[in-house]
Amino acid sequence: MNRTRRVFRGAPSGRRVFRIIPGLHWLEAGSLFLLGCSAILLVGCKQEPRADLVIVNGNEPESLDPAIVTAVPDMRIAKALFEGLARLDARTDRPAPGLAERWEISPDGTTYTFYLRSNLVWSTGEPISTADVLYSWRRALSPSTASDYAGQLFYIKNAEAYYNGQLTDPSRVGIQALDSRRFQVQLDYPLAFFLDLCCYPTLAIVPRHAIEKYGDGWVTRTPLPCSGPYELVAWRLNDKVRVRKNPRYWDAARTRTELIDLLPTASPNTALNLYKTGIADVIWDKDLVPVELMDLLIKSPDFHNFSFLGTFFYRFNVTRKPLDDARVRRALALATDKEQIVRKLTFGGEKIATHYVPDGVANYQSPKAAGFDPEAARRLLAEAGFPGGRGFPALQYTFFASAGGGAKIQGKIAVELQQMWKKELGVEIGLRQIERKIFYSAQSRLDYDISASSWVGDYNDANTFLDMYVSTSGNNRTGWKNSRYDQLILEANRQADLLRRAELFRQAESLLVNEDIPIVPVYFYAGFALFNDKRVKGIFPSILDEHPLQEIWKPDRQSRVHVRQADLATRF
């Protein structure tokens, strides 16, 4: 037994000065080691050159693979790296020549012949030909790629049959390379927005050689062959995506900024701190500004907002009683004071929505729905058998609200709607807040009564808002099925005459917001960007919230230092 031997030993001897506390030298050595390790790790962070432009872009990109991206922040980067046959003009949001210098459309509107530019190369130097276009589109259409947006190609002849496996020969899909520069597309019917789709990331041109070499992770490897105005320098998760001007891009002479950092920022407060201290030049995600400060920020000269193809609305589950009765749905819609929601809650310059397809969409003018009319609402509810709200079953309004950012407002809107319905109609609607993923799953399964919803247009055409309510669409999520509506959408999309097409869409939308009312539009989102327009140029109002990176530039790169010291305290 020697358990107390050490304890009774005398004072420490000189040579064991580190053993004043027995055993502690291990801790000391350990801590020193750990500190050393972390110091090395920290110093090991490469000191990078400072970017010419820093943008707070939104959440960490889920992907940069154009065939896979679905979120707006991801698409902004993917489009800077990979271009399609056409690209969107930053000022007009209309398709302009991209990798294709021109195209011909057959008189019946179903055959497109694209002419590739002659000087196209990947950022790594290999030439780009129509074989790459063919590969890229077939890849997006291949089930093994599992592209969420493969449907964007289903307008092409035989494409859906090929995707579904009814057709195994890819050469029977209506796309072919006529020669190294001519690429031909056969559509099922004349599609008014096909060129818009050609600007879409899903149809962008991607490098076969890199994809076949690296598989899933191809887009994380540098050097990454890029077809767009920028090439990838680094993509570090939750840290940054850094892109550099692609000197081999066909229009490189007009790319204005050399090195750009895109920061994934999850917290609105952090985003604003980065902006205020001059680290970031631009914040362009509406979810990344603290809602609490919105009324202050909107007065700042740095605040820029613009109309945007996005609608906030709510859905009715028309398979549940009493919401299966259009009069009840109409009553709830008429009792919704949209003015009040916009005035009291949103602050970002949003406009009330009296129809579903936002204003400003190309070649289309929406019908108007009835506005706030509590008197008519009460009458309708009484007709439906609930005078003064008596006997109205306990329904719930379902929504999700994340802790920070723009989604926070959802909870406030829910409370406001609840109050309106109670005040105007005497009906008691419960509130049900659930997690985001559960929310979408519940919405798809029609496990709700009334649910908060939003929709943002993929391309600049009314179809991106209207085709989702056809009976077979997975995005319908209301249980509402109307064969007349289905017929109208189908006819409209086969219509080559744009005016006639708009008229058909108008009739369809009228069904949606005036007659059957499976959905109630509340307000249109406002696009938003925070930047000092004296220091950052080339961010134009965009109805699709797209701001091509190659257009953005800073007249005076030194000004950042300036601002850090002088301007900051006074700006806000």
Added chain:
Amino acid sequence: MYFLRRFALVVPLLVVISLASFLLVRLAPGGPFDRERKPASPEIERRLLARYHLDEPWWRQYLRFVGALGHGDLGVSLQYRNHTVNDVIAQALPVSASLGLLAFGFTMGIGLPLGFFAAARRGHWQDYAGSLSAILMVCIPAFVIAPVLIIVFAIRWRMFPVALWASPLHAVLPCVALGLYFSGRVARLLREAMLTAVKAEFITAARAQGLSETAVLLKHALPLALLPVVSYSGPLLADLLTGSFVIETIFQIPGLGAFFVNGSLNRDYTLVVGLVVVYAVLLILLNLAVDFIYVLLDPRVRYE
């Protein structure tokens, strides 16, 4: 022998942990591909699930997972589809680990002296002041202290950057915000343990030998009083190394913590299970290390 036995237990323990997390994350309602917008056709949705084998029965998915794990492969993240879970961990763990180690150093650097000092001056005002500050550290959560630190040191005085992770300077505020709470815990633990330790007979004996009070406390009481701190350090270190969601979000640090939380919220099955496995391995190893340090600190401890 004892350590060998503990090591042998690691594998079955990991199987249980991974299976439990594998099932739990799938039991949660909603799936990785439940989004605001559905693909244009149900067929696309079906292919999407098939691509990641989510259409298979759970046990086959689990066997697939275990098979890949055998090669050290944790699979492809379902949210970040260009990245494997290994890739996510390889990028984020070093960041979390360096921040965690610094915070651990900070925790011990503040907590141990504070606790020792409070215990040595027990009953005096220094004790009360020390204990009060320790309690304050424990009571004020990181999401309060971090913004305060940012406002004062980053925005007003401009001594440190407001966020991001690029230089040692960037680590200072997050390290303090992260470590302060644990410093308070450590200080309180050490103080209590010291007060218990000084009541032991061998301390009386040491005093009787005529040793100075400092020597008694430092040399005889402290090693014993460190034991609770040491056992707390194992899980603490595992916690710190794997990152903190709050700190990482506020300072925009690319660590593991945010992936853990967002992975669960986004039903990124592979990422969550992968991170649970990594966390479990760390926790097991650090607990083993704690047991080992016990032997060094307390001669009475013997493992049969």
